[in-house]
């Protein structure tokens with residue numbers, strides 16, 4: 001890094017790893033932190049004051065389930081007083097009613113409710129929570145009634161990929177502004193369960209066509225954000241918009257991370273919030289500078305014209321699949337290891353085994369604390 | 373309920389306003405005006421900003437065009453087309469309501 005980095009625009013606060021659901025694709029680490037490892041109220045308030053002063057304009061309050069923190073209203077209120085835009089990333093269980101009202105009056109701007117399925121049955125099966133769907137619907141409707149921006153988040157894998165048209169209807173019927181159709185990213189629990197989650201190629205192609213048609217039909221009515229499936233892509237996604245470029249993450253215990261999966265790169269050492277000012281950690285912590293900009297790149301990225309478009313893709317995926325965190329993300333067709341992506345697909349189950357509709361529960365490792 | 377929301381189409385009479393969850397804010401760190409929206413930060417240019425500032429739900433598009441034509445000393449027609457295209461795009465992204 002030759003010049004000082006720009007200030008971050010966004011920050012993801014993973015307030016807790018606790019969650020009433022057990023999604024087998026959860027992006028949290030396998031080693032989930034218990035409540036006693038979470039930072040206290042005062043520390044998080046300090047985080048939020050510091051990020052606002054650094055120039056962060058958007059904070060994503062996430063988890064686990066962020067509403068399990070009883071001090072969430074205080075966080076929202078501190079952020080909104082400094083003009084920071086607040087996004088609540090929630091599963092929506094136990095949220096409708098006085099809780100959401102309190103958050104709205106604290107100044108919350110936007111609620112994103114995840115739906116594990118487009119119907120109650122799929123939601124219960126994937127999230128392992130039988131009453132969740134009705135509670136999510138109630139939360140979404142209440143957010144709408146309170147005038148908050150509403151996004152419906154649909155994490156897609158082989159067990160709900162057939163429900164995309166239903167997700168679109170769901171988002172429309174709830175009056176959401178946005179629908180996020182996000183193919184699961186294979187990190188954390190999703191990586192553990194990849195074999196049972198990866199959709200087959202035909203379903204992915206069908207999905208792309210469905211989403212594109214809906215987008216064209218719903219211009220000005222519903223914004224559809226589409227995160228394509230990595231395993232079928234030509235080029236990788238710019239993970240986090242580039243390492244240490246626009247955004248960063250703070251884990252429940254205060255570790256300051258360039259991306260939520262960064263802990264899977266064992267060569268990096270991360271600093272903990274409070275050791276020194278956050279602005280200093282952002283500017284010159286070795287973990288942030290390790291993959292910032294383009295100087296660290298190897299071929300083929302180093303001389304590639306897309307190097308400051310996708311920043312070489314995901315560092316964690318490069319490590320997991322290419323054995324080197326500085327390699328090109330093997331999602332990229334220009335990576336010499338791109339063929340490994342195809343091999344991963346072969347090891348997934350054929351479409352006939354997917355049985356998306358039935359009550360078959362694959363041998364998922366459902367997310368829970370203290371599993372390892 | 374907005375369940376049956378329709379796409380808003382720009383006309384001279386529409387009185388645009390920012391969607392209730394969209395905020396226009398000065399950022400002292402970058403010394404620039406930012407538009408904050410769900411999961412998004414946008415940096416409108418000077419003309420964009422002048423349009424967005426007038427999106428108060430009371431001023432009609434034709435009035436906005438008139439004001440901007442004075443301010444920018446421009447051709448009414450050209451400004452008319454620019455403002456219309458800008459607001460249609462922002463309405464289509466659900467940031468402005470017509």
Ligand code: SF4
Pocket residue numbers: 019020021022023025026027028063064065091114127367
């Ligand atoms: S993905 Fe599922 S288990 Fe993980 S935090 Fe979200 S709702 Fe909870």
Ligand code: SF4
Pocket residue numbers: 235236300301302304305306307308310311312313328329332333334335
């Ligand atoms: S070679 Fe590297 S920079 Fe170029 S497209 Fe592939 S991953 Fe991106």
